Amino acid sequence: MAEVLVVVESSGGTVKKVTLEMLTLARSLGEPAAVVLGAPGTAAPLVDKLGEYGAVKVYAAESTEIDEHLVAPKATALAQLVKAVSPAAVLIGSTQEGKEIAGRLAVKLDNGVLTDVVELAADGTATQVAFAGSTIVKSKVTKGLPLVTVRPNSLTPSPAAATPSVEQVEVALADTDKLAVVTKRVAEAKGARPELTEASIVVSGGRGVGSAENFRVVEELADLLGAAVGASRAATDSGFYPHAFQVGQTGKTVSPQLYVALGISGAIQHRAGMQTSKTIVAVNKDTEAPIFELADFGVVGDLFQVVPQAAEEIRKRR
Amino acid sequence: MKIVVLVKQVPDSGAERNLRADDNTVDRASANNVINEMDEYAIEEALRLQEAHGGEVTVLTMGPDRATESIRKALSMGPDAAVHVLDDALAGTDALGTSKVLAAAISELAPDLVISGAESTDARGQVMPHMLAERLGFAALTGARKLTVEGSQLTVERQTEEGYEVVTAATPAIVSVWDTINEPRYPSFKGIMAAKKKPVATKSLADLQVPADQVGWAGAATTVLSHSKRPARSAGQKVADSGEGGVALVEFLSSEKFV
Numbered sequence: 001m002a003e004v005l006v007v008v009e010s011s012g013g014t015v016k017k018v019t020l021e022m023l024t025l026a027r028s029l030g031e032p033a034a035v036v037l038g039a040p041g042t043a044a045p046l047v048d049k050l051g052e053y054g055a056v057k058v059y060a061a062e063s064t065e066i067d068e069h070l071v072a073p074k075a076t077a078l079a080q081l082v083k084a085v086s087p088a089a090v091l092i093g094s095t096q097e098g099k100e101i102a103g104r105l106a107v108k109l110d111n112g113v114l115t116d117v118v119e120l121a122a123d124g125t126a127t128q129v130a131f132a133g134s135t136i137v138k139s140k141v142t143k144g145l146p147l148v149t150v151r152p153n154s155l156t157p158s159p160a161a162a163t164p165s166v167e168q169v170e171v172a173l174a175d176t177d178k179l180a181v182v183t184k185r186v187a188e189a190k191g192a193r194p195e196l197t198e199a200s201i202v203v204s205g206g207r208g209v210g211s212a213e214n215f216r217v218v219e220e221l222a223d224l225l226g227a228a229v230g231a232s233r234a235a236t237d238s239g240f241y242p243h244a245f246q247v248g249q250t251g252k253t254v255s256p257q258l259y260v261a262l263g264i265s266g267a268i269q270h271r272a273g274m275q276t277s278k279t280i281v282a283v284n285k286d287t288e289a290p291i292f293e294l295a296d297f298g299v300v301g302d303l304f305q306v307v308p309q310a311a312e313e314i315r316k317r318r
Numbered sequence: 319m320k321i322v323v324l325v326k327q328v329p330d331s332g333a334e335r336n337l338r339a340d341d342n343t344v345d346r347a348s349a350n351n352v353i354n355e356m357d358e359y360a361i362e363e364a365l366r367l368q369e370a371h372g373g374e375v376t377v378l379t380m381g382p383d384r385a386t387e388s389i390r391k392a393l394s395m396g397p398d399a400a401v402h403v404l405d406d407a408l409a410g411t412d413a414l415g416t417s418k419v420l421a422a423a424i425s426e427l428a429p430d431l432v433i434s435g436a437e438s439t440d441a442r443g444q445v446m447p448h449m450l451a452e453r454l455g456f457a458a459l460t461g462a463r464k465l466t467v468e469g470s471q472l473t474v475e476r477q478t479e480e481g482y483e484v485v486t487a488a489t490p491a492i493v494s495v496w497d498t499i500n501e502p503r504y505p506s507f508k509g510i511m512a513a514k515k516k517p518v519a520t521k522s523l524a525d526l527q528v529p530a531d532q533v534g535w536a537g538a539a540t541t542v543l544s545h546s547k548r549p550a551r552s553a554g555q556k557v558a559d560s561g562e563g564g565v566a567l568v569e570f571l572s573s574e575k576f577v
Contacts, residue, residue, distance in 0.1 A: 096461050103445030107452040112539030115443045131335040136546050143539035179457035180487045188481035243498045249331050250497050258576050268332050294551045297570040301559025309564025
């Protein structure tokens with residue numbers, strides 16, 4: 001069976017959920033082989049988890065140069081690997097960096113590329129969700145192998161234990177791979193909360209939250225539900241919450257099991273980033289707010305009454 | 319500094335958008351066609367650099383005839399000139415082919431810096447800046463929320479999942495920007511009038527020496543097989559809070575096993 005390359009995303013020695021989803025998907029297409037691209041020592045702490053989800057092999061392309069330069073060396077490493085193993089498909093996370101690697105790889109291999117894929121069939125037919133979740137598109141790479149970026153939260157990861165062999169990959173980088181130099185990486189506090197695009201539950205606040213201080217009401221409910229915190233563009237533009245947490249057309253696209261919209265009217269800009277969520281609930285004082293058109297359950301009321309009461313009720317039930 | 323700004327005409331994301339039934343391409347006829355919103359931030363950033371460092375700003379667009387409206391709109395913000403890549407053979411071109419065409423057009427303009435939006439609101443692929451960098455051998459500093467230029471040295475703050483990265487490179491480079499980077503100006507009346515007289519050069523595939531069979535339907539490396547509308551979400555239950563709204567909310571979450 002041909003290998004299916006899965007490009008691993010990790011953070012602080014932990015495999016990100018989208019990678020486990022891709023390994024699960026890869027198992028239906030061939031033999032999953034995980035590809036770790038990063039600084040020396042990146043792969044070692046990830047191997048067990050990758051094996052747990054069915055990685056038969058782990059390719060480790062590790063060097064300081066891969067880590068220090070933006071995206072380009074990773075694409076070079078991947079292109080080299082694709083040429084060496086002729087995989088059945090290449091799966092990359094549909095994140096900013098993942099899409100960028102995919103774009104470079106497509107040019108290097110003169111291969112078609114499909115982004116934001118939510119399903120990939122064995123015959124290479126990909127399903128994409130377009131236009132803010134309103135349109136479903138079936139498409140295919142017709143030149144080269146299926147090179148796709150897979151949207152986080154598109155499928156449920158399921159374990160299938162394997163014992164991966166680890167293979168170190170030596171990468172020959174070109175000078176043009178080293179043009180962009182990363183001089184600093186700064187993590188902005190999200191605390192212990194899950195990452196926005198990967199979270200099963202997202203609690204977001206909008207203009208109705210009213211101020212940065214008031215966002216603690218949103219955070220409190222999020223923490224009780226084990227959720228990530230998001231914000232509408234109105235809230236981030238008003239400085240209530242950092243831009244990195246914006247959900248919407250110009251922010252992150254999320255597709256969690258549960259999306260809780262607090263004080264968000266539901267402008268198309270926001271809906272574009274969250275309307276494929278499985279279950280949506282909303283609290284808004286305006287009964288005409290368009291968010292209620294999407295909500296499975298809506299409360300028309302003052303979020304500063306409703307949300308603390310809900311938080312209290314959750315605590316009571318524990 | 320010679321700056322090229324990439325501008326794409328897209329269907330307005332604030333209105334209904336459709337794919338065509340016959341060839342699965344974006345239905346431009348029924349759409350309100352506008353400048354990709356993120357590109358307005360790219361134009362603004364280019365104009366600010368020009369104001370600080372001098373040089374010229376050229377808008378580059380690939381698209382059908384009607385993209386002219388977006389080019390004039392872009393020029394009304396202040397850029398000096400535009401290049402419109404226009405050729406019937408471009409219909410059906412995918413991202414890989416588009417990067418081939420734009421790279422050829424950029425090569426001809428030989429800029430120090432290319433600025434684009436981080437993504438378009440229609441395809442949202444985020445692949446183009448790196449595809450171009452790969453073809454041109456330019457540095458790519460993408461996803462910027464801040465850009466500073468000192469001589470030929472560029473520094474950006476790149477937004478990441480975790481926070482941000484500081485990334486540097488020398489020109490020639492391509493920088494893509496998010497809407498966090500600036501606040502785009504509105505075109506002035508004077509700007510709108512001036513835009514009508516600014517030079518817009520039209521380039522065909524032959525002008526750019528890109529073989530027609532490498533783009534369009536013939537050269538596409540991907541194909542759309544079919545498309546359908548996702549069933550619209552229907553509104554569920556809506557209750558007015560009369561003192562027990564929070565409890566009712568938790569009741570619902572509990573029934574769905576979230577609590």
